[in-house]
Amino acid sequence: MPRTRHSVARRRRRKKILRMAKGFRGGRSKLFKTAKDAVVKALQHQYRHRRMRRRLFRRLWIVRINAACRKEGISYSRFIGEAKKQGITINRKILADLAENHPESLSAIIVNVKENI
16 A cells, blocks of 8 residues: 555645535535636635625715715715815715615705705
8 A cells, every 4th residue: 555645734635625615516516626626716706706895885885875966956976076075074885874774864964065065
């Protein structure tokens, strides 16, 4: 029988990859070589999509704020520009939350910004 070298580390390395590939379809979850390729690709996607998620949320917040601003008769860009000039430093996430859950308070902020133009 041939002598094995680094057997514990090798087994742990393989088990780690196969654990990460759990739930993949077919040989991608059972065969080490294909599982390794699948896991590497999955980790690349994971890294990229963590950054994309932030972009997508920012876009969603802007859409929500814009809809609330249009109801009050002002565009999103005009509202944000004037709010910055007036020193209103509420971020887009909070403004979008106000638009969704407390529209009357966001409406008051927009009206306040419009009056001081």
